[in-house]
Amino acid sequence: MIFFAACAANQGDLVAEEARKAGSEDVRQTQSGVEFEGTWETGMRFCLYSRIASRLLMALYIDEDTASDDELYESTMALPWEDWITPDRTMKVTCTTQSCRWIRNNHYAALRVKDGICDHMKEKFEGLRPDIDTEHPDVEFHVHVQGDVVKWYVDFSGEALHQRGYRDEQTDAVLKEHLAAALVSRSEWKRSVNDGNPGIFMDPFCGSGTIAIEAALMAADIAPGLIRKRPYAFQSLPGFDEALWKSLREEAENRRRKALDERDIRIYASDISGRAVKIAKEAAERAGVRELIDFREKDFTLFTEKDVPGEHGYIVTDPPYGERMRVEDIDRLYTEIGTILQTCFKGWRATILTGSSDLLTNIDMKPDRTNTLYNGGILCQAAHYIIFTDAEKEALIERAKERKRQRLEAPLSEGAEIVYRKIVKNLEKLKPEMEKAGVTCYRIYDADIPEYAAAIDVYEGKWINLSEYAAPDYIDKEKAEERLNEIVFATERATGIDLENIFIKERRSQKGAAQYNRLATSNRFNIVRENGLMLLVNFQDYLDTGVFLDHRPVRKMIQEMAEGKRFLNLFCYTGTATLNAIKGGAVSTVSVDASSTYLDWAIENLKLNGYTTDIGNFFYRDDAIDWLWETYDRYDLIFCDPPTFSNSKDRRTFDVQRDHWKLIRAAAMHLAPGGTLIFSTNFRRFRMDERILEDFSVEDITDKTIGKDFENDPNIHKCYLIKNKVKVSVPRKRVIRTR
Secondary structure (H helix, E strand, O other), X not given: OEEEEEOOXXXXXXXXXXXXXXXXXXXXXXXXXXXXXXXXXXXXXXXXXXXXXXXXXXXXXXXXXXXXXXXXXXXXXXXXXXXXXXXXXXXXXXXXXXXXXXXXXXXHHHHHHHHHHHHHHHHXXXXXXXXXXXXOOOEEEEEEEEOOEEEEEEXXXXXOOOOOOOOOOXXXXXXXXXXXXXXXXXXXXXXXXXXXXXOOEEEOOOOOOHHHHHHHXXXXXXXXXXXXXXXXXXXXXXXXXXXXXXXXXXHHHHHHHHHHHXXXXXXXXXXXXXXXXXXXXXXXXXXXXXXXXXXXXXXXXXXXXXXXXXXXXXXXXXOXXXXXXXXXXXXXXXXXXXXXXXXXXXXXXXXXXXXXXXXXXXXXXXXXXXXXXXXXXXXXXXXXXEOOOHXXXXXXXXXXXXXXXXXXXXXXXXXXXXXXXXXXXXXXXXXXXHHHHOOOEEEEEEOOOOOOOEEEEEEOOXXXXXEEEOOXXXXXXXXXXXXXXXXXXXXXXHHOOOHHHEEEEEEOOOOHHHHHOOOOXXXXXXXXXXXXXXXXXOOOOOOOOOOOHHHXXXXXXXXXXXXXXXXXXXXXXXXXXXXXXXXXXXXXXXXXXXXXXXXXXXXXXXXXXXOOOOOOEEEEEOOHHHHHHHOOOOEEEEEEXXXXXXXXXXXXXXXXXXXHHHHHHHHHOOEEEEEEEEXXXXXXXXXXXHHHHHHEEEEEOHHHHOOHHHOOOOOOOXXXXXXXXXXXXXXXXXXXXOO
C-alpha cells in the first residue's frame, strides 16, 4: 500500500523518521508531507505511534494521464468504489490540486469526483448511492491532482492525529499537540530520551501544559494512540484486522510499562497563572501522565538557584510573545528570561519558541541553532541555546584568544598583505586628523586597490562595517570569495578589531523596495558619537548602518546654521540631521519619511540624547513629495537628501536626475523669506537642471562637504545651497517737465 502522511511545514524529516520506525523501507518527503509504502500493519502502527503527523491517507488508485475534469469524472466512475463503501453509509470528498492547468477550483474538482463515485454506485446498486455528510462521514475520500497525475485516497486515520483527546479547557495561547511534540523532538532533551535515560525537563511557561505532557508521553514511551478517545478511520474500513490491531496495542502497552519501570522521569512545569496550572494538571490526568509531572504556580522571572532541580537539564518552552502582550512588557520579559537563564541555569540547555524572532535578541545569548515552524499561521522560530557554566565560558574565551593569536601570527597571503599595507597607510594619515577633530566614525578604505573592491568604515574603534562591491559577472565566484576573505583578514590585522566585530555586506545596485530590504532581524543596536551627539547604529539588519558617514560635514553645517530656525528634514532616514538641528538650537523640527521603521529609529535617537517628541519636534510617516504638496508651513532651513531611485505605491517611480527639479520646486515653496534649502544626492553623475539654476540662487558646496576620509572619492555626493531669488523693485524716477 502507498500512504501519505500530512504534516506541518518544516516537519517532514521528523514524520519520515516516524514512517521508518513504523516499518516502511521506502519513504519520500514531498512538498506537503511524507509518502511511504507499507502494509496495513505499517499504516496502523504509524497512526498508533505518530506524534508529529496530522493525518494519514491510504492511496487506492492512481491515474498518470488525466487531462480534463471530464476525464477525472470518467476515471472516477470506472473505479470499484464498492470495495470501500456501501450505499447505506455516508461519505465526504475533498480535493487538492498542484500545478494543474485544467482545474482551478478544488471544490469543483471534489464535486466531479463525488459525482463519479455516486454514479458508479448507482449503477452497481440499482440506483442506490451513499449520502453526503460533510461533518461526520463514515468514509472520507480525498483526491490529489498534480499536473496530469491523479491519486485517489481514503482517509486512514480519521480525526486529526494531533487530537490526542487530553485537552478540554485551555488557555488563550495554545500550541497544538503535534507542534509541541515537534518542538520537543527538535530539542537536545530528545537525545537523552533516545538513549533511554531522559534528563531533567522543564517548561516554565507551561500554559495548558501541552509541551510538558508531550514530553512525558515521549519519556514514558506512551504511544499517542493509546490515549486517543475516538477510533481511527481504518477500524471501519474493509480489510481491517481486529486481531492485528489488538496485538499492536498490546505491544504499545508493554513498551509503556517497560519505560515506566526502567526510566527515571523528572518533568517540571510551571506558570505564573494559577488557572493555567489547574488546566494543565487536568489535561495531564486525562493523558495518564499526571504523576510524571511536577506542576507549580511560579513566576519564572522570580526564579532563584534554589528553584533549579539539578545541575544539568533541559528547558523547552513557549513564552508569551507580541501577539498576546504589550510591546514594552514583552521586551522586558525576554530580557529577564535571558538574565534568569544565565544566572540560575548554568550548564543547562534551553529551547525557546517565539512568534517574533526579534524578541530573541533581548535574551542576549547566541543560539546554537534554530528551527522554524508554523503555529496557527504564525511563523515561529525555535532557538536552541547552550547555557555555559563559568568554567565553560572561561575555556571558550581562552580558545578564542588562542585562535586569534594563531590567526594574527600566520602570514598573510600576497593579496591580503597588499590590502593590509594600504589600510595601515590610510590609518597613519587619517587617524591623527580624525582624533584631533573628535571624529570616531570614518572611512579607512574605499576600493583603493581595484581588485579588492570594498568600502571599509571604522566605528568608535570597535566595529568595522565592510561593504563589498558586487564583483562583475565575469569574475569567478571562488576567486571573489577568496579576495573577500583576504580583505577581512587584512582589516583585522590592520585595525586590531576582532573578526566577530567585522560586519560584512555586499553592496550592489539596488532599485525599488530592494534598497530598503532587511538583511536580518538581529535588532542589535550600538551607540556611536558624532558632533556632540549619540547615534544608534545597526550593523546586521540593513545594508546601511543608520548613519551616512559621507554626510558628516553636512550634519555639522546644519548644526551650525540651525540656531533660531524652523527646520524641515525630508527623507529623514534615522533623523541624524534632525538631531544636529536640535542641538544647534532650532526652535522646531519636522521630519518626514515613508518608513515607519526609520521614523521609530529617529525617535529613539532623539530619546537617547534627552530630546522629546511632544514639544517642537514632529515626525510624519508620509511620502515626502506628497507631503510637500499637501502642507503649507514654511521653514527657515530645509534638508533634502532623496534616494537615487525609489518606488511609491501611490505614484510613479522617483528618479533623482529626472525628477529633482520638481522636488526642489516643491521644497522651495516651503522656504520662508531668506530661507535655505540644502539639497544633497549620492547619484554620482548628477547634474543640476538648468531650470533650477535659472529660477533659484544655487551654490555648489560639494567640495566643502567632503570629509578628509572621502577626499579620494570626491563624487561620493553632490551638495547645494538653494535659495529663492530676491526680487528687487527699482522705484521709477519722476520726471518734471518745465517750460
